[in-house]
Amino acid sequence: MTFSFGLGLRTQHYHDFLEKSQPVDWLEVISDNYMVDGGKPLVMLDKIRADYPMVMHGVSMSIGAIKGVDPEYLRKLKKLEQRIQPMWLSDHLCWTGVHGRNLHDLLPLPFSEEALQVVTRNVNQVQEYLQRPLVLENVSSYVEFQESEMTEWEFLTEVCQRTGCQLLLDINNIYVSSFNHGFDASEFINGVPVGSVKQFHLAGHQNNGDHIIDTHDHPVCKDVWTLYKEALQRFGFIPTMIERDDNIPELEELLAELGQARTIADEVFSQKVAV
Amino acid sequence: MSLATLQNDFQSLVLDPECRSADWVADSKHGLGSKQRLAIYHNAYRIRLTEVLRDTFEHTASYIGDEWFERLAGSYVQANTSEHSNIGLYGQAFPEHLAQVLKHDQEVAELAHLDWTLRRAFDGSNADVITREALEKLAAEGVSIEKFSPVPTLKLCLHHFNTLDIWHAINQEEVPPQVVALDEPMHVMTWRKGYSPHFRSVSAVEYAAINYLCEGCDLEAIGEALSLGFPGADIVNEFGLMIARWLDDEILTA
Numbered sequence: 348m349t350f351s352f353g354l355g356l357r358t359q360h361y362h363d364f365l366e367k368s369q370p371v372d373w374l375e376v377i378s379d380n381y382m383v384d385g386g387k388p389l390v391m392l393d394k395i396r397a398d399y400p401m402v403m404h405g406v407s408m409s410i411g412a413i414k415g416v417d418p419e420y421l422r423k424l425k426k427l428e429q430r431i432q433p434m435w436l437s438d439h440l441c442w443t444g445v446h447g448r449n450l451h452d453l454l455p456l457p458f459s460e461e462a463l464q465v466v467t468r469n470v471n472q473v474q475e476y477l478q479r480p481l482v483l484e485n486v487s488s489y490v491e492f493q494e495s496e497m498t499e500w501e502f503l504t505e506v507c508q509r510t511g512c513q514l515l516l517d518i519n520n521i522y523v524s525s526f527n528h529g530f531d532a533s534e535f536i537n538g539v540p541v542g543s544v545k546q547f548h549l550a551g552h553q554n555n556g557d558h559i560i561d562t563h564d565h566p567v568c569k570d571v572w573t574l575y576k577e578a579l580q581r582f583g584f585i586p587t588m589i590e591r592d593d594n595i596p597e598l599e600e601l602l603a604e605l606g607q608a609r610t611i612a613d614e615v616f617s618q619k620v621a622v
Numbered sequence: 623m624s625l626a627t628l629q630n631d632f633q634s635l636v637l638d639p640e641c642r643s644a645d646w647v648a649d650s651k652h653g654l655g656s657k658q659r660l661a662i663y664h665n666a667y668r669i670r671l672t673e674v675l676r677d678t679f680e681h682t683a684s685y686i687g688d689e690w691f692e693r694l695a696g697s698y699v700q701a702n703t704s705e706h707s708n709i710g711l712y713g714q715a716f717p718e719h720l721a722q723v724l725k726h727d728q729e730v731a732e733l734a735h736l737d738w739t740l741r742r743a744f745d746g747s748n749a750d751v752i753t754r755e756a757l758e759k760l761a762a763e764g765v766s767i768e769k770f771s772p773v774p775t776l777k778l779c780l781h782h783f784n785t786l787d788i789w790h791a792i793n794q795e796e797v798p799p800q801v802v803a804l805d806e807p808m809h810v811m812t813w814r815k816g817y818s819p820h821f822r823s824v825s826a827v828e829y830a831a832i833n834y835l836c837e838g839c840d841l842e843a844i845g846e847a848l849s850l851g852f853p854g855a856d857i858v859n860e861f862g863l864m865i866a867r868w869l870d871d872e873i874l875t876a
Contacts, residue, residue, distance in 0.1 A: 379709075382707075384747040385745065386817065449706060452670070489662040527659075
């Protein structure tokens with residue numbers, strides 16, 4: 348397992364990455380931001396890619412859509428994948444719209460056998476087309492469905508077993524959903540099979556007292572760090588990154604936050620070695 | 623309830639003007655009630671699309687102010703769903719929406735159209751631009767180019783107001799001038815030079831020449847057509863200067 352730490356590449360930090368070598372092992376790029384015809388985004392991408400390994404992370408695949416994944420979206424994604432040659436490629440276990448519409452949100456699925464069959468069909472189609480395993484991220488959610496027949500972690504486990512895909516566990520999303528729905532976040536962590544996780548996301552949120560919104564505009568909170576430690580203890584050293592999408596600070600601040608992740612991982616690792 | 627029905631109903635709920643409750647949501651034992659939970663998705667949809675409009679139409683938003691922009695964006699979001707995976711393309715019909723809604727303030731739609739074309743030029747298709755140096759080198763090698771194509775980001779439009787002055791003032795964080803209706807409509811060209819979107823006004827002769835260029839005419843045919851269309855003009859001289867400027871502007875490809 349690669350023991351490595353990355354950051355999400357954001358336009359505000361292009362200059363920092365071009366100016367000098369930064370202490371990150373890889374960068375995660377939002378695929379959709381670079382599925383464009385040309386211009387500065389692709390030039391910057393190519394320049395930075397020359398110096399850093401990359402992983403791709405999408406927001407619009409809509410892997411849970413009943414109608415299936417849009418072939419045109421897949422074509423553009425593959426073109427970008429061939430350009431970047433990422434270490435792995437991820438999107439979210441969600442749906443974003445139906446009937447040709449896109450709500451530009453990561454909408455939750457019911458954890459039902461029917462949804463499993465739809466996701467399995469779609470993941471198989473994508474993996475066949477891209478000729479590589481897909482990595483899927485658990486999303487934060489604010490509703491649960493009458494139709495759900497299993498827990499989220501049971502659903503994730505089934506998707507992995509049926510398709511061979513892997514998981515991007517967003518530790519913050521586990522925390523947010525556990526708070527919003529009243530389940531035990533540790534039970535989630537312990538319910539996901541060891542060996543199925545490819546990457547961790549760490550992010551911040553907005554706590555409104557009786558619910559949490561997954562805003563990605565704050566530093567990682569103490570409870571999420573604690574959960575990260577639990578996840579490391581269960582899954583081992585999984586590539587980890589800080590994900591900030593709004594209220595984006597100077598790169599130094601994110602590097603310091605990433606340093607905190609390194610420190611926690613070092614602690615867990617040294618304890619494991621000591622044992 | 624089937625997944626298809628659930629996704630259809632969830633989407634309708636998000637798109638409807640008023641958020642409602644839904645019987646497919648599980649009773650919450652914790653925190654918010656089900657309608658408040660659905661309202662998070664309902665609100666987030668509107669906030670997200672309004673944000674992308676504000677980002678795309680930055681100068682328009684500055685010109686009309688936050689409150690007015692928010693209201694106009696809100697009416698656009700309610701009337702127009704997104705059919706693109708790229709959220710940046712959502713504002714395509716926003717200038718037209720403004721033209722419909724603000725019949726007595728048509729400069730706002732014109733400004734929005736300028737914002738839109740400049741944004742699209744930013745990440746539009748690349749092309750191998752012919753520079754003056756490259757052309758001179760080819761000439762020295764005895765190679766002559768008889769036909770050029772415009773770069774794919776090049777667009778032409780017609781302005782009826784002093785929109786370019788308004789855009790420039792906003793861009794320099796200055797107070798924009800009073801809107802003035804132009805005596806004659808002005809042709810405007812937008813394109814990308816290097817990494818940056820550009821625009822400038824073009825004369826009637828240049829507008830015609832660029833149109834011929836876009837239609838695929840070679841240089842000789844363009845010169846002939848201009849001579850016929852503008853009999854009083856010194857086309858030989860004017861067309862030569864035009865090509866030199868196009869090379870400097872980097873709008874020509876072979």
